[in-house]
Amino acid sequence: MSLTWPGNVFAFHLDRVLGINRSLPAVLRMFHSDVLPYRFTRGSPRPVVWWDPDIQHLADNDNDQNSVPLGWVQYQKLLQARCENGTELRSDPCVGVRHSEWGRLALFDFLLQVSDRLDRYCCGFTPDPTDLCVENLLHSKCGKSKDLLLVHILVRKADPSRLVFIDNAGRPQQPSDNLNFRLLEGIEEAVSVLRSGCLETLLLRSLYTDKEFWDSRGGAIGLRPLVHIVEQRGQILLQHIRTKRLRLLREL
Template sequence: MDTHSTRPGNVGDTLIYLSVSFLKVCWKYSAVRKYLIVAVVCFVYLFFTVHVSRASTRKDKRLDLWTGNSVYAQSKTDLDPADGEVNESVSPTRSNVVYITLKSKRHKPAIIRGTVRPKLRRKKVKVTQQGGTQGKLKDTRHKNIVNQRLGYSELDDSDIGYSSIRIYSERAPPWFSNDDITAMRFLADSKITQIGEVAPRGFSSFILFKSATNGTDDIDECRKCCGIVKRPLDMSEVFAFHLDRILGLNRTLPAVSRRFRSLGDGQLCPVVLWDPSLSPVEDQPSERLNWGSYQTSLKHKCWHGGVIPKPEWSCTSIHHHEWSKLVVFDFLLQIYERLDKNCCGFKPRPEDTCIELGHHEECRDKDGIELTHIIHRKHDPHHLVFFNNKGYFDRDEGNLNFRLLEGIKELPEQSVSVLRSQRLREKLLQSLFLDQQYWDSHGGRQGIEKLIDVIEKRAKVLLTYINAHGIKVVPMNS
C-alpha cells in the first residue's frame, strides 16, 4: 500500500502519522539510542508545556488589567450611564478605557437630605450686582411700588402649599435655636396684611411688612410680627445670617428669601426680622464713635473683666469682645460700611457706596471718620447687633480690607475653631439648604458652592493673618 495515499487531511491525523513514522525509524536503533531519544523527546515536551503555561498566565493578567478585575476601570463604550453596569460582550482597548477616581475636589457634607416631594419648576432669577445711578433708581422704584400698595391686601407671594423652609431630618442643624426656626418660618410663610415705608428714630427709612394687625401702627409695638423687606441686591443678608450662626456669634437678626408679587416683577427679596428694641450706639451723643476713639477703646479693653471704664478711655457701652466678633464676621464677608465707610482699607469700585457719595476722598483724616451701623438693644447695651449685613463676594484676595483687623489683638475661639476644622463648607451647605428660595435662586448646590469658595479662601487668609501677627484666640462667651 502506498503510504502517501493513507495520509489524513486534518491536523490531528497528521500528528499521529508522524509519530508512527518516527517510532518505526527509532525501532531500528539499539536500546541505548532508543532510551536517549525518548529522554530528549520528554525534555522537549516538558519545556514546551511550561513555557506555554507561563505565557498564558501573563496574557490573562493583562486582560484582567484592562477589563477592570484588578483596578477600578470601565470602558467608555460599555458603561451604561443609567445604572453603571459594564457590557462584557465588547472587549475594551487602550483607547476606550476610563479610570474612575473616588476622590472629591471639595469636602462635601456627609448627608444632605433630598426633598420628598416633586420639585416645582420655576424660572431662575439671576441677581446681578448693580450700583451708581442705576442702583439708586432701582431702590427708588422699589420703594415707590410699595408706597402704592399701602394698607391691607394680599401682598405675599403665591401659595406653594408648603413651607419654603425645608427641614427633612428630625431636627434642624444645632447652630439654630428654636426661636431662629420659628422666625425663619414666619418670615418665609406668614400671610402679609400690611406693608409700607417707615423711618424709626436713628435709622434710615426702610420697607416694613406686618403679618397681623395689632390695633396700632406704632412700630415700637411690632414684636415678632414684622419683617424688613430689603432690595434684591442685598441677598447676601441671608448668607450672612447663616454664617453668623455657624460661627457661633449669634449677633444677626434672622433673614430668609421671599418672593413678592406686588414688588416689581415678583423678584426675590431678602426679608429680615424687625426688632423694635434696636438702637444705634452713635445715636447717643456721649457715645458717638469715630475711628480714633474706637482704637483708643480697643487699647483699654472696655468693660473687660468687669472693670468700669474711665471717661478718658473713649469707651461706649459695648463690651471689648464684641468688636473681635464683629471683625471676624465683617472680614469674611468684606462688609466695610460699619468700620470703614470711606473705603480707606481697599481699592473701591465705581459702584461702591463710598464712591457714589464721595467719601473715599476723606481718608486723610482717618481718626475723624465716623463708624456707622453700630447697633445694640436698649435692654442689652453691652452686646452688638449686626444690622445691614450686605456682603461682597466679588472682591479677590489681592484687594481685601485688612483695615477691619486693625487694633484687634484677640479673636473668638469658637469662630476660629470652625474655620480651622475644615467643616465650614459642609455646615454652610447644610444650613443654606433649609432656605429653598435662596438655594434655588442661586442655581442650587453648584451656585452655592461658588459663594462658599470665596468665604473659604478668605478664611485661609484670616488664619494666616492670625499666625503672622500673633493674634490670641480666647473664649468669648456672652
C-alpha cells in the same frame, strides 16, 4: 448662573454657623398678597429681615444709624482699653460694649468684606471709582483719622453691651489681593470653626434649611462658589492671625 451675592440671607446663615449670633434673622420668600404693590409680588423671591424694635438709635437725625457716636480714633482707644476686661464698660473711652463684641464684628465683616461699618470711607482697600465712598468724597478723608466715623454700630436697649449686625451684604467679588485688612486693626480674636475645615459643610447645611433661598440660588452647585469665597477669606484671616501671632478668643 451668575455669581451674585445673596446679601443678608447668606450673611445670616454664616453668622449662625460661626456661632456669632448677632445678625437679624433673614429669609428669602416670594410674596403673593394682593395687599402689596405689584413690584413686590412679581419676579424673583425677595429677602425678608426680621426687624427688632428694641434696637437703640441716637436721637440725632443726622446720626440715627448708630446707638453710640463713635469715631475711628476712639474705636482704637477702646480696643486698647479692653473694655470690660481691663476698664469699666461705661468709663472713657469705652461706650458700654464688651471688648469681645468688636472681635466678632471684625471677623464677620472681614469674611463678607462689609466695609460700611468699621470702614465706610474705604481706607483699607482700593475702592472702585463707582463706589459710594468715592462718589461721596469720603475716601478723600482717609488721611485724617480724627474725621473718620463708624456707622451701624447698634445695640439693643435690653442688652446694650452686645452689638447687633444689620446691612450685612458685603462684597463677593472683592479679589484676595485687595481685601480690607483695616477691618481687623486692633482686633485679636477669631472663631474656631474656621480652623476646623467644616465651614463649607456647615454653611451649606444651614442654607439648605431655607428652601426658597436654596432653590432660587441653584442649590449646592449654585451656592458653592459663594461659600468658597468666604472659606478662602477665612484661610487668609487664619494666616494673618499666625503671621501677627494674635490670640484666639476661646469663648467663641
